[in-house]
Amino acid sequence: MLRGLGQLIYTSFPGVGLKKLFSDQVPKATQEAFLNQIVYKNWNSYKPPDCGEQAVYLYQPNLKSCIFGWLYSDSVDEHGRNIPYFLGYLLEEKLNTDYLEKILTCLERGPASFWEYDNNPDQSPGLINIEDIQTYQPVRKGLLLPPNLSSHSYTELNEKKELDFFVFSDRNISETFISDITSIDKSKEDLERSNGEEVDIRDHKQSIASASNSIRSTLQELMNKPLEIQSAFLISSEGQLITPAINMDEDSALIIAGRMIYLAQSTNTELEWETIEKIFIQGKEGYIILAYCTSDVFLLIQAGKTLMGLLDGEVNRTIQRIRGMLPLTKSSADTSIEPLNVQELAALNGTIPSVE
Numbered sequence: 001m002l003r004g005l006g007q008l009i010y011t012s013f014p015g016v017g018l019k020k021l022f023s024d025q026v027p028k029a030t031q032e033a034f035l036n037q038i039v040y041k042n043w044n045s046y047k048p049p050d051c052g053e054q055a056v057y058l059y060q061p062n063l064k065s066c067i068f069g070w071l072y073s074d075s076v077d078e079h080g081r082n083i084p085y086f087l088g089y090l091l092e093e094k095l096n097t098d099y100l101e102k103i104l105t106c107l108e109r110g111p112a113s114f115w116e117y118d119n120n121p122d123q124s125p126g127l128i129n130i131e132d133i134q135t136y137q138p139v140r141k142g143l144l145l146p147p148n149l150s151s152h153s154y155t156e157l158n159e160k161k162e163l164d165f166f167v168f169s170d171r172n173i174s175e176t177f178i179s180d181i182t183s184i185d186k187s188k189e190d191l192e193r194s195n196g197e198e199v200d201i202r203d204h205k206q207s208i209a210s211a212s213n214s215i216r217s218t219l220q221e222l223m224n225k226p227l228e229i230q231s232a233f234l235i236s237s238e239g240q241l242i243t244p245a246i247n248m249d250e251d252s253a254l255i256i257a258g259r260m261i262y263l264a265q266s267t268n269t270e271l272e273w274e275t276i277e278k279i280f281i282q283g284k285e286g287y288i289i290l291a292y293c294t295s296d297v298f299l300l301i302q303a304g305k306t307l308m309g310l311l312d313g314e315v316n317r318t319i320q321r322i323r324g325m326l327p328l329t330k331s332s333a334d335t336s337i338e339p340l341n342v343q344e345l346a347a348l349n350g351t352i353p354s355v356e
Helices: 028-044 099-110 146-158 181-194 202-222 248-270 308-325 344-348
Strands: 002-013 015-022 054-062 065-075 082-091 128-130 164-168 227-235 278-283 285-291 297-304
Touching: 002 028, 002 065, 002 099, 015 227, 028 054, 028 065, 028 082, 028 164, 028 248, 028 285, 054 099, 065 099, 082 099, 082 308, 099 164, 099 278, 164 202, 202 227, 248 278, 248 285, 248 297, 285 308, 297 308
Parallel strands: none
Antiparallel strands: 002 015, 002 082, 002 128, 054 065, 054 164, 065 082, 227 297, 278 285, 285 297
């Protein structure tokens, strides 16, 4: 049995907007871990999951407790935007094989309770007791877990590692377990060939290389403007460097990129805005600017004291130029246009290991 499970909920309520609800017994530190390590980390407001998509997760803030639960993306707000429903249960016990088996079964069967959207969002949800993991009646469907996920979890448990996974319904495998991008790209290439589609790898690489050179040249031109710009580089929606950070060491660039992306995504989620175009941080020494280029690409700039109007104008012009340089490829399934492969562009610029 699983008894005394605290509830952790993050969703949108009619007339209220996005709101977080916790059982009174859930510690403050656990609430923050739920929001930062589960909600904000896995719900991208710029690229939300498709409507109807589902996920399950397990996260251990420490070896003496764990949060497990579900994400449902099957509702829209009054603006037609997908809204998340994160439902988590907190087990404040040291995880062992018996508890892990019950949790994995529960994730597949579904939650035992569901705080409806029309419930009072100012109330605190109570504790949950699941007396028999095999016979309780789930109120929503769960998600069948990949076979390797269970074995991987038991292995990490035996090695006394803190478990952490997040698995979506319509994806073959969680990003946690993606260790070989090459094999995935190879499978995609084989599938396209099996459908009679010939992929011109040489032209594709030339397109990526040409875009990389043009983007780096554009960033350098921006740096040369008399606007006290100290650093400029592109980052992905995950905080990954796409181009090298000019005049900034890589560790500092990654830290700043991650925090700015987190600030953009969490603010966007809390305020339910469609898109955040820019974030400015101003200090006595100057500015840090995060600017939206596409759903996958952001421009990050560090500048000293300068005229804000002139700087903003140059940033806007640079964004427009970069958007026109990003290479596009036609989908093999139809004639629609897909965004560039950010991983390839980053690998070509040396900011991540090559996928070749």
